[in-house]
Amino acid sequence: KQEVTQIPAALSVPEGENLVLNCSFTDSAIYNLQWFRQDPGKGLTSLLLIQSSQREQTSGRLNASLDKSSGRSTLYIAASQPGDSATYLCAVGGGRDDKVIFGPGTSLSVIP
Amino acid sequence: KAGVTQTPRYLIKTRGQQVTLSCSPISGHRSVSWYQQTPGQGLQFLFEYFSETQRNKGNFPGRFSGRQFSNSRSEMNVSTLELGDSALYLCASRTSGGSDTQYFGPGTRLTVL
Numbered sequence: 334k335q336e337v338t339q340i341p342a343a344l345s346v347p348e349g350e351n352l353v354l355n356c357s358f359t360d361s362a363i364y365n366l367q368w369f370r371q372d373p374g375k376g377l378t379s380l381l382l383i384q385s386s387q388r389e390q391t392s393g394r395l396n397a398s399l400d401k402s403s404g405r406s407t408l409y410i411a412a413s414q415p416g417d418s419a420t421y422l423c424a425v426g427g428g429r430d431d432k433v434i435f436g437p438g439t440s441l442s443v444i445p
Numbered sequence: 446k447a448g449v450t451q452t453p454r455y456l457i458k459t460r461g462q463q464v465t466l467s468c469s470p471i472s473g474h475r476s477v478s479w480y481q482q483t484p485g486q487g488l489q490f491l492f493e494y495f496s497e498t499q500r501n502k503g504n505f506p507g508r509f510s511g512r513q514f515s516n517s518r519s520e521m522n523v524s525t526l527e528l529g530d531s532a533l534y535l536c537a538s539r540t541s542g543g544s545d546t547q548y549f550g551p552g553t554r555l556t557v558l
Binding site: 367369374375376377378379382422424426431432433434435436437438 | 449478480487488489490493501503533535537546547548549550551552554
Protein backbone atom coordinates (compact mmCIF):
# COMPACT_ATOMS: atom_id res chain seq x y z
CA LYS A 334 0.00 0.00 0.00
CA GLN A 335 1.44 3.36 -1.09
CA GLU A 336 2.14 5.80 1.74
CA VAL A 337 3.19 9.39 1.20
CA THR A 338 4.74 11.63 3.82
CA GLN A 339 5.80 15.26 3.73
CA ILE A 340 8.36 17.06 5.83
CA PRO A 341 8.12 19.55 7.41
CA ALA A 342 4.44 19.75 8.34
CA ALA A 343 4.73 23.53 8.68
CA LEU A 344 7.33 26.08 7.73
CA SER A 345 7.64 29.80 8.35
CA VAL A 346 10.30 31.79 6.49
CA PRO A 347 11.11 35.45 5.88
CA GLU A 348 10.42 36.85 2.44
CA GLY A 349 13.22 36.32 -0.07
CA GLU A 350 14.48 33.08 1.38
CA ASN A 351 14.96 29.94 -0.72
CA LEU A 352 13.29 26.85 0.68
CA VAL A 353 12.87 23.12 0.12
CA LEU A 354 9.82 20.98 0.76
CA ASN A 355 10.19 17.23 0.96
CA CYS A 356 7.95 14.37 -0.11
CA SER A 357 8.60 10.66 0.43
CA PHE A 358 6.73 7.64 -0.88
CA THR A 359 7.01 3.92 -0.16
CA ASP A 360 6.15 2.30 -3.50
CA SER A 361 8.50 3.29 -6.30
CA ALA A 362 6.27 1.81 -9.04
CA ILE A 363 4.68 5.16 -9.87
CA TYR A 364 3.61 6.83 -13.12
CA ASN A 365 4.27 10.35 -11.94
CA LEU A 366 4.48 12.73 -9.02
CA GLN A 367 2.60 15.98 -8.90
CA TRP A 368 2.99 19.02 -6.67
CA PHE A 369 -0.08 21.08 -5.82
CA ARG A 370 -0.79 24.26 -3.98
CA GLN A 371 -3.92 24.78 -1.92
CA ASP A 372 -5.10 28.08 -0.50
CA PRO A 373 -7.37 27.94 2.57
CA GLY A 374 -10.81 26.55 1.78
CA LYS A 375 -10.03 26.30 -1.92
CA GLY A 376 -9.35 23.58 -4.45
CA LEU A 377 -5.92 22.45 -5.58
CA THR A 378 -3.78 24.15 -8.19
CA SER A 379 -1.30 21.99 -10.07
CA LEU A 380 2.23 23.36 -9.90
CA LEU A 381 4.46 20.74 -11.48
CA LEU A 382 4.08 17.21 -12.80
CA ILE A 383 7.09 14.93 -13.06
CA GLN A 384 6.72 11.74 -15.07
CA SER A 385 8.41 8.63 -13.74
CA SER A 386 11.03 8.82 -16.51
CA GLN A 387 11.99 12.40 -15.62
CA ARG A 388 14.33 13.69 -12.93
CA GLU A 389 13.04 17.24 -12.57
CA GLN A 390 10.68 19.91 -13.79
CA THR A 391 10.92 23.68 -13.54
CA SER A 392 8.37 26.44 -13.69
CA GLY A 393 9.45 29.98 -12.87
CA ARG A 394 10.75 30.05 -9.31
CA LEU A 395 9.75 26.43 -8.71
CA ASN A 396 11.85 23.35 -9.31
CA ALA A 397 10.75 19.84 -8.48
CA SER A 398 13.00 16.80 -8.52
CA LEU A 399 12.19 13.11 -8.41
CA ASP A 400 14.33 10.19 -7.27
CA LYS A 401 12.17 7.14 -7.79
CA SER A 402 14.68 4.64 -6.49
CA SER A 403 14.87 6.33 -3.11
CA GLY A 404 11.19 7.28 -3.06
CA ARG A 405 11.78 11.00 -2.73
CA SER A 406 10.83 14.28 -4.32
CA THR A 407 11.72 17.84 -3.41
CA LEU A 408 10.06 21.11 -4.30
CA TYR A 409 12.46 24.02 -4.33
CA ILE A 410 11.03 27.54 -4.13
CA ALA A 411 13.44 30.35 -4.91
CA ALA A 412 13.17 33.87 -3.55
CA SER A 413 9.96 33.20 -1.62
CA GLN A 414 7.19 35.82 -1.56
CA PRO A 415 4.22 36.36 0.78
CA GLY A 416 1.95 35.22 -2.05
CA ASP A 417 3.59 31.80 -1.84
CA SER A 418 1.91 31.24 1.53
CA ALA A 419 -0.30 28.18 1.15
CA THR A 420 -0.34 24.45 1.77
CA TYR A 421 1.77 22.42 -0.63
CA LEU A 422 0.81 18.83 -1.34
CA CYS A 423 2.55 16.14 -3.28
CA ALA A 424 0.64 13.32 -4.91
CA VAL A 425 1.97 10.14 -6.45
CA GLY A 426 0.11 8.50 -9.28
CA GLY A 427 0.19 4.84 -10.21
CA GLY A 428 1.83 2.39 -7.89
CA ARG A 429 0.73 -1.21 -7.49
CA ASP A 430 -2.86 -0.18 -6.70
CA ASP A 431 -2.97 2.43 -9.50
CA LYS A 432 -4.32 5.24 -7.36
CA VAL A 433 -3.34 8.86 -6.79
CA ILE A 434 -2.24 9.14 -3.17
CA PHE A 435 -1.66 12.48 -1.49
CA GLY A 436 0.73 13.43 1.24
CA PRO A 437 -0.54 15.37 4.28
CA GLY A 438 0.90 18.64 3.01
CA THR A 439 3.33 21.30 4.20
CA SER A 440 1.83 24.55 5.41
CA LEU A 441 4.08 27.40 4.27
CA SER A 442 4.00 30.90 5.66
CA VAL A 443 6.21 33.58 4.09
CA ILE A 444 6.61 36.58 6.38
CA PRO A 445 6.96 40.01 4.73
CA LYS B 446 -11.17 26.04 -21.89
CA ALA B 447 -13.40 26.02 -18.83
CA GLY B 448 -12.01 24.36 -15.73
CA VAL B 449 -13.52 21.69 -13.52
CA THR B 450 -16.76 22.86 -11.97
CA GLN B 451 -18.50 21.52 -8.91
CA THR B 452 -21.99 22.17 -7.63
CA PRO B 453 -23.14 23.10 -5.16
CA ARG B 454 -20.24 24.92 -3.51
CA TYR B 455 -21.73 24.69 -0.02
CA LEU B 456 -24.21 22.31 1.57
CA ILE B 457 -25.65 21.92 5.03
CA LYS B 458 -27.41 18.67 5.86
CA THR B 459 -28.50 16.84 8.97
CA ARG B 460 -27.54 13.36 10.10
CA GLY B 461 -29.36 10.58 8.31
CA GLN B 462 -30.04 12.59 5.17
CA GLN B 463 -28.49 11.87 1.83
CA VAL B 464 -26.66 14.21 -0.52
CA THR B 465 -25.64 14.31 -4.18
CA LEU B 466 -22.68 16.33 -5.41
CA SER B 467 -21.97 17.08 -9.04
CA CYS B 468 -18.77 17.51 -11.01
CA SER B 469 -18.31 18.64 -14.61
CA PRO B 470 -14.82 17.84 -15.93
CA ILE B 471 -12.76 19.81 -18.39
CA SER B 472 -14.00 19.28 -21.91
CA GLY B 473 -12.33 16.22 -23.42
CA HIS B 474 -11.40 14.69 -20.07
CA ARG B 475 -12.83 11.23 -19.57
CA SER B 476 -11.54 10.46 -16.09
CA VAL B 477 -13.09 11.93 -12.96
CA SER B 478 -11.84 11.25 -9.46
CA TRP B 479 -13.37 12.19 -6.14
CA TYR B 480 -11.55 13.01 -2.92
CA GLN B 481 -12.58 13.81 0.63
CA GLN B 482 -10.51 16.34 2.55
CA THR B 483 -10.72 16.73 6.32
CA PRO B 484 -8.32 18.39 8.78
CA GLY B 485 -7.66 15.09 10.51
CA GLN B 486 -7.30 12.70 7.57
CA GLY B 487 -6.08 14.99 4.82
CA LEU B 488 -6.96 14.22 1.22
CA GLN B 489 -8.35 10.74 0.77
CA PHE B 490 -9.20 9.07 -2.51
CA LEU B 491 -12.83 8.01 -2.86
CA PHE B 492 -13.12 6.65 -6.40
CA GLU B 493 -12.30 7.23 -10.03
CA TYR B 494 -14.60 6.91 -13.02
CA PHE B 495 -13.51 6.52 -16.60
CA SER B 496 -15.89 6.18 -19.53
CA GLU B 497 -18.85 5.61 -17.19
CA THR B 498 -17.13 2.77 -15.32
CA GLN B 499 -15.63 2.85 -11.86
CA ARG B 500 -11.94 2.24 -12.45
CA ASN B 501 -10.67 2.45 -8.91
CA LYS B 502 -11.99 2.75 -5.40
CA GLY B 503 -10.66 3.92 -2.06
CA ASN B 504 -11.41 2.58 1.40
CA PHE B 505 -14.75 4.18 2.12
CA PRO B 506 -17.99 2.52 3.23
CA GLY B 507 -20.72 1.64 0.77
CA ARG B 508 -22.66 4.78 1.79
CA PHE B 509 -20.36 6.60 -0.63
CA SER B 510 -21.19 5.92 -4.24
CA GLY B 511 -20.78 7.59 -7.56
CA ARG B 512 -21.54 7.43 -11.22
CA GLN B 513 -20.44 8.96 -14.47
CA PHE B 514 -22.58 9.91 -17.40
CA SER B 515 -21.87 9.62 -21.10
CA ASN B 516 -20.81 13.29 -21.24
CA SER B 517 -18.22 12.51 -18.50
CA ARG B 518 -20.05 14.51 -15.86
CA SER B 519 -19.99 12.71 -12.54
CA GLU B 520 -22.09 12.63 -9.42
CA MET B 521 -21.21 11.46 -5.97
CA ASN B 522 -23.83 10.35 -3.49
CA VAL B 523 -23.55 9.92 0.26
CA SER B 524 -26.43 8.21 2.02
CA THR B 525 -27.28 8.18 5.72
CA LEU B 526 -25.01 11.11 6.49
CA GLU B 527 -22.89 11.05 9.63
CA LEU B 528 -21.24 13.96 11.44
CA GLY B 529 -17.86 12.66 10.30
CA ASP B 530 -18.83 13.14 6.67
CA SER B 531 -18.40 16.89 7.08
CA ALA B 532 -15.57 17.71 4.71
CA LEU B 533 -14.46 19.41 1.55
CA TYR B 534 -15.23 17.12 -1.38
CA LEU B 535 -12.95 17.65 -4.33
CA CYS B 536 -13.32 16.39 -7.84
CA ALA B 537 -10.48 16.14 -10.32
CA SER B 538 -10.43 15.38 -14.01
CA ARG B 539 -7.75 14.23 -16.40
CA THR B 540 -7.59 13.15 -19.99
CA SER B 541 -7.44 9.43 -19.38
CA GLY B 542 -4.49 7.62 -17.92
CA GLY B 543 -2.45 7.55 -14.77
CA SER B 544 0.34 9.61 -16.28
CA ASP B 545 -1.87 12.62 -16.98
CA THR B 546 -2.07 15.81 -14.96
CA GLN B 547 -5.06 16.06 -12.65
CA TYR B 548 -7.03 19.28 -12.59
CA PHE B 549 -9.11 20.02 -9.53
CA GLY B 550 -12.38 21.81 -9.06
CA PRO B 551 -13.02 24.31 -6.23
CA GLY B 552 -14.73 21.69 -4.08
CA THR B 553 -18.05 21.32 -2.30
CA ARG B 554 -18.03 22.12 1.41
CA LEU B 555 -20.43 19.71 3.14
CA THR B 556 -21.46 20.35 6.73
CA VAL B 557 -23.46 17.69 8.55
CA LEU B 558 -25.31 18.85 11.66
